Amino acid sequence: MLELVAQGYVDHEIAERLVLSVKTVETYRARIADKTGVRSRAALYRYARDCGLLDE
Numbered sequence: 001m002l003e004l005v006a007q008g009y010v011d012h013e014i015a016e017r018l019v020l021s022v023k024t025v026e027t028y029r030a031r032i033a034d035k036t037g038v039r040s041r042a043a044l045y046r047y048a049r050d051c052g053l054l055d056e
Helices: 002-006 011-018 022-036 041-050
Strands: none
Touching: 002 011, 002 022, 002 041, 011 022, 022 041
16 A cells, blocks of 8 residues: 555545545555654655665
8 A cells, every 4th residue: 555655646546446445545544654654645655665665
């Protein structure tokens, strides 16, 4: 899911792609933010890039 957030997908698009509810996606994103300490989508993008989840 972090990869999809970092690729620029919004919650409802991620929910459709993963066949989840939007609320579930929001919860997962919040849990990722809690565990990584990053809050904004831009910071999540940088975190995913730094972890090697994205192709340059």
